[in-house]
Amino acid sequence: MIGNRYGTHRVIEPQGVLPQPAWKIDNDMSKLYDNEILVDVMTLNIDAASFTQIRDSVGNDEEKIASKIISIVNERGKMQNPVTGSGGMLIGKVEKIGEALKGKIDLKIGDEIATLVSLSLTPLKIEKIKKVHLDKDQVDVEAKAILFESGIYAKLPPDMDRRLALAILDVAGAPAQTARLVNPNDTVVIIGAYGKSGLLCSYVAKKYAGPAGKVIAIVRSKSKAENLVKLGITDIFEADARDAVKVEEIVSKATNGRMADVTINVVNNPDTEMASILATRDYGTVYFFSMATSFTKAALGAEGVGKDVNMIIGNGYMTNHAQIALDTVRESKVLKEIFEKMY
Numbered sequence: 426m427i428g429n430r431y432g433t434h435r436v437i438e439p440q441g442v443l444p445q446p447a448w449k450i451d452n453d454m455s456k457l458y459d460n461e462i463l464v465d466v467m468t469l470n471i472d473a474a475s476f477t478q479i480r481d482s483v484g485n486d487e488e489k490i491a492s493k494i495i496s497i498v499n500e501r502g503k504m505q506n507p508v509t510g511s512g513g514m515l516i517g518k519v520e521k522i523g524e525a526l527k528g529k530i531d532l533k534i535g536d537e538i539a540t541l542v543s544l545s546l547t548p549l550k551i552e553k554i555k556k557v558h559l560d561k562d563q564v565d566v567e568a569k570a571i572l573f574e575s576g577i578y579a580k581l582p583p584d585m586d587r588r589l590a591l592a593i594l595d596v597a598g599a600p601a602q603t604a605r606l607v608n609p610n611d612t613v614v615i616i617g618a619y620g621k622s623g624l625l626c627s628y629v630a631k632k633y634a635g636p637a638g639k640v641i642a643i644v645r646s647k648s649k650a651e652n653l654v655k656l657g658i659t660d661i662f663e664a665d666a667r668d669a670v671k672v673e674e675i676v677s678k679a680t681n682g683r684m685a686d687v688t689i690n691v692v693n694n695p696d697t698e699m700a701s702i703l704a705t706r707d708y709g710t711v712y713f714f715s716m717a718t719s720f721t722k723a724a725l726g727a728e729g730v731g732k733d734v735n736m737i738i739g740n741g742y743m744t745n746h747a748q749i750a751l752d753t754v755r756e757s758k759v760l761k762e763i764f765e766k767m768y
């Protein structure tokens with residue numbers, strides 16, 4: 426039996442939508458459509474905005490976080506946080522390949538892959554949560570998942586620890602898009618700069634802005650910014666990014682009023698849209714990678730302060746993004762050491 430290539434055949438509620446916006450999807454693993462792939466899941470990487478929201482709501486407690494995740498997946502058939510709407514991604518082993526895909530894809534049974542589509546649209550059935558890694562937003566599980574025909578994936582690289590590859594691939598769009606957006610001599614502001622994507626984006630922004638460019642890191646606490654220093658980032662400023670006026674003042678002072686050509690928002694909490702907009706010069710670009718971004722707050726907020734900025738939604742996918750992200754870490758010994766220590 427052939428299912429829809431985007432997976433609409435597994436949508437339960439509401440009918441007629443794609444699996445990502447669906448409220449509930451079918452996670453019955455006993456039936457595999459001929460154009461689906463069954464994955465034996467090892468680890469979930471919960472999206473940072475989602476993990477932070479769950480942790481804020483139930484406390485920093487492994488068991489409570491585990492039962493919240495189980496209850497979401499049991500209810501929805503997928504790991505889509507009902508508050509943030511976001512998912513994450515997974516790594517696992519290919520267990521079965523549907524008849525219609527056999528010989529047409531570069532996968533075989535037993536291959537270890539990372540899915541590059543969001544958990545917010547991936548049918549998932551969790552048997553057991555083995556361990557919640559509070560410091561990594563990762564969860565080791567006994568679980569099965571389905572990859573639809575249109576679902577993209579990457580084979581796990583042989584030269585990297587699985588957990589490390591999962592962490593990098595989770596945010597692969599961010600360094601790839603940064604490389605596309607930043608031009609030589611640009612001033613780039615990175616909000617949330619010592620987080621996972623923040624470090625990748627800081628490194629890439631510094632590389633592409635070049636010696637005459639400038640990377641300004643906005644962080645919540647300077648005491649946690651040692652990895653940015655290791656990457657050679659010198660303009661590091663402490664601010665809560667919900668305080669938009671403070672961030673504007675910092676960037677204005679650091680740029681003699683010129684403001685940023687490109688601002689990259691990689692925080693894991695809401696209400697930082699205006700800091701990103703105010704930090705950016707007219708006709709500059711704001712790249713909202715954060716899943717906690719509100720379209721309404723950004724659109725109406727920019728209008729409200731009369732800022733003519735180009736605002737980009739952080740598409741999780743970009744051509745070759747997985748390769749670009751992994752190569753970014755491979756090419757810098759310092760960045761690699763930082764990530765190996767973190768994951």
Ligand code: NAP
Pocket residue numbers: 472473474475511595596598616617618619620621622623643644645646649664665666667691692693694697713714715716717739740741742
């Ligand atoms: P992360 O490692 O948790 O980093 C988030 C950073 O934001 C942390 O350094 C945090 O600082 C900082 N932060 C939070 N609130 C702040 C505030 N008010 N002011 C200043 N800094 C603040 O997250 P990540 O894994 O890099 O992910 C970053 C964002 O990308 C998340 O929103 C995630 O959901 C999103 N994401 C998007 C996509 C996509 O496809 N667009 C894919 C994956 C992830 P503290 O640690 O000090 O709080």
